[in-house]
Amino acid sequence: MNYVIIGGDAAGMSAAMQIVRRDKEARVTTLEMGGIYSYAQCGLPYYIGGLTPDSESLIARSRDTFEEEYGIDARVYHQVTEIDPDSKTVRGTNLKTDEPFELSYDKCLIATGAAPVMPPIEGKELDGIHTLKTIPDAERILEDMKANVLNVTIIGGGYIGLELAENLVEKKKKVRIIDHADRLGSGYDKEISAEIEKEAKRMGIEVCTGQTVERFSGDGRVSEVVTDQDSYRADMVVVAAGVTPNTGMIDRSRVHTLDNGAIIVNAYMETNMPDLYAAGDCATQYHRIKEKNDYQPLGTHANKQGRIAGMNMCGAAQAFQGIVGTSIMKFFDLTVGKTGLGEQEADEMNFTCDCDAFEGHSHAGYYPDNEPLLLKVVSHKVTGHFLGLQAVGRRGVDKRIDVAATALYHRMTMSDIENLDLSYAPPYNGVWDPLQQASRRVK
Ligand SMILES: Cc1cc2nc3c(=O)[nH]c(=O)nc-3n(C[C@H](O)[C@H](O)[C@H](O)COP(=O)(O)OP(=O)(O)OC[C@H]3O[C@@H](n4cnc5c(N)ncnc54)[C@H](O)[C@@H]3O)c2cc1C
Structure with a gap:
């Protein structure tokens, strides 16, 4: 069987590894338009900040490992520009030689990820203006920072902008974040994003929200x-203004997509075209709470979806069980996380909800280093189902988010949560976990 995988990172190489492990006769060709395979984009802000000392440590498996240990024909600088599902052919350009190439497939996976959005702002081609997606992007930023850079402006106050801001402050840069939304972290409800903004200001970041960038100016290099x-x-x-699925190589009149171009897949990662699969940031994720296809481009989903695509491509019937919308980030001393629906999203879904923001504690109040924990809990007013948690604090956020994500996966009610047998000793919790306190507050 002849497998072609487009994209050599999380989703693509998770699939490739499943195929070579399960189909000993497989011929696997991976087509990557960049020069690096299988690296952790999530580590890029920390590489820029110096916490991760070199880019090599971000690479999970090198191209040589895929080729020599697993027999994968792992090509670099091969950009796919067209997929013909009728003749089962992919076409593209070798970016090193400028030569066209064509390959046929029995099964093909599109795992091309997403590209950073660069809004059509006048002056965007000036030197000193960057996006952050790849190791070469991070290296360009690091190289550029050697050039007398003190004032850095980040456009976008989402998680990539915020993680980058923290790392640039660590590098002694004067950082400003501009966002057209009325607050930083606008994917969170306002109670939570208010804490993010407070932390940004505490760390000396200039916050310019509710503003739209109209122009970059400068003489060759950006200065304003x-x-x-x-x-x-x-x-x-x-x-850092968001990402858009890299799906320009498909014919959208034939392959079904969401409006933003994300390829619609079923639980087996199949598209509507025979033997054509998609996974990761270029594809949809079924949302278990929204009960519909969603687009949440994250590494957790890309790895799972890629693995499941690989299994199904070589005959194992494995279903992706969907997402509940879980994510977390560090922002200086804060941890900020969410799972399920916030109040904003629940409103958009027309759920009749109880929404409750309250301050709990990381662990017993009488034990040292106890920290306040702000939780926002959303539950269904009629059915009592738990719908989502957002949390921010200096300690214990990750544990509550992951318990909540598990509860959501199992469609628990607030009363189920109240009855959970969670671990307790004073250094770790109160006798009632804050999530359980939240469930008791629901009338
Ligand atoms: C700075 C940053 C921080 C992040 N932090 C987190 C985090 O903390 N937690 C989390 O869950 N997620 C995080 N993510 C998101 C996560 O990295 C992505 O969700 C994940 O990498 C997606 O994997 P993927 O394989 O679908 O796509 P990608 O990793 O984008 O890989 C797609 C590959 O396809 C190649 N490609 C694209 N088009 C073509 C083409 N036409 N022909 C050939 N090759 C092509 C690209 O060069 C790329 O190598 C972060 C992302 C960034 C940028």
């Missing part, structure tokens, strides 16, 4: 960012 309200000096700019 002009918004609809003001203009700001900038020695360097990083645009």
